[in-house]
Amino acid sequence: MAKHRNAKLIIELSAKNMSRREIARTRHISTHTIKEVLDRASEKGVGWGDVSLLGDDEIAAMLFPEEREAEEAVARPDYGYVHSELRKVGVNLKLLWEEYRDECAESGKASVSYVTFTRGYADYAVSKNVTNHLNHKPGQAMEVDWSGSTMRLVDPVTGEVSKVRLFVAVLPYSQYTYVEATLDMRQNTWLLCHVRAYEFFGGVAVRLICDNLKTGVTKHPKEGEVVLNEAYEALGRHYVCAIMPTGVAKPKQKASVEGGVGNVFGNRNIDTLA
Numbered sequence: 001m002a003k004h005r006n007a008k009l010i011i012e013l014s015a016k017n018m019s020r021r022e023i024a025r026t027r028h029i030s031t032h033t034i035k036e037v038l039d040r041a042s043e044k045g046v047g048w049g050d051v052s053l054l055g056d057d058e059i060a061a062m063l064f065p066e067e068r069e070a071e072e073a074v075a076r077p078d079y080g081y082v083h084s085e086l087r088k089v090g091v092n093l094k095l096l097w098e099e100y101r102d103e104c105a106e107s108g109k110a111s112v113s114y115v116t117f118t119r120g121y122a123d124y125a126v127s128k129n130v131t132n133h134l135n136h137k138p139g140q141a142m143e144v145d146w147s148g149s150t151m152r153l154v155d156p157v158t159g160e161v162s163k164v165r166l167f168v169a170v171l172p173y174s175q176y177t178y179v180e181a182t183l184d185m186r187q188n189t190w191l192l193c194h195v196r197a198y199e200f201f202g203g204v205a206v207r208l209i210c211d212n213l214k215t216g217v218t219k220h221p222k223e224g225e226v227v228l229n230e231a232y233e234a235l236g237r238h239y240v241c242a243i244m245p246t247g248v249a250k251p252k253q254k255a256s257v258e259g260g261v262g263n264v265f266g267n268r269n270i271d272t273l274a
Helices: 007-015 020-027 031-044 056-063 065-073 079-085 093-107 114-128 187-201 230-239 251-266
Strands: 141-146 151-154 161-171 176-182 207-210 217-219 242-245
Touching: 007 020, 007 031, 007 056, 020 031, 031 056, 056 065, 079 093, 079 114, 093 114, 114 242, 141 187, 161 187, 176 187, 187 230, 230 242
Parallel strands: 141 207, 207 242
Antiparallel strands: 141 161, 151 161, 161 176
C-alpha cells in the first residue's frame, strides 16, 4: 500500500481545486500516482468528505483493495530476527533468506525475492540505526561501477591517445580491487568486465552490488521489484549471484567501489596505460 500512501493528501488537494500538475510539483508525487488515485476515487464515488476522518492506510485499502490482498498474501520478513541471527558465526543473509523462503512455502504464503529481502534489511538497519559487529563478510559481496572521469590510453608504438573509462570492482571485506580500462561503456563491455573481474578474483561473490545504469537496470521503482535487463539478469543466473542495484542516488550503499574509484583517480601517475 506504500505506493498510494499519499491518497488522502491527493484527494484533499484536488478538492481544493489544485491541479494534478501542481500537486505533483509541490508535493513531489508522480503524476501517474495522482492519476491512479483520482481516477479510482471518481470510479468509486469517493470524495474528500468520505475520507477526511480516515487514515492513509484505510483510504488506500478502500480505493485499492486488490493491493491489500496482494500484500497480505506475501509473508513479510522479520528483520529484527534477521538482525539478531546475523550476529552468529557462519550466518549470512543468503542463508536467512532461504530459511524464510522455506517457511513461506510451508505456510502457503508467497515470499519476497532475495534482492527485496536484502534491501528490506538494509532499510531496517538504517531506520533502526543498528549495525552488526561486522559490516562485510569475506566473499559475500562485490561492488562494481564505472569511473565518472576519463583517463588517457596512449599507444606506446604510435603515440595515439584515446579517452578511456575505468571499470572498477571491489570486494568490500578486503578492499581488494580490480580495475580495467575500456574504450566504451556498452552492454557487452560491461558484461565482459564482470567476467574478467571474476577471473581476477578467482571466484564469484554471493551478491553483486551495482549502480542503476542502463546497461544493467531497466527499472528501479521506490516500491516493488527491481527489473534488470535481460543480459544482466542472464549473467546473474549463470554465475548464481544476486544482483542488487543500490537505491537511486545512494552512493553510500556501494561505498567501497566509490572509494576505489577515488583511490584510482587520486593517483595522478596512472596517466599513461600501455
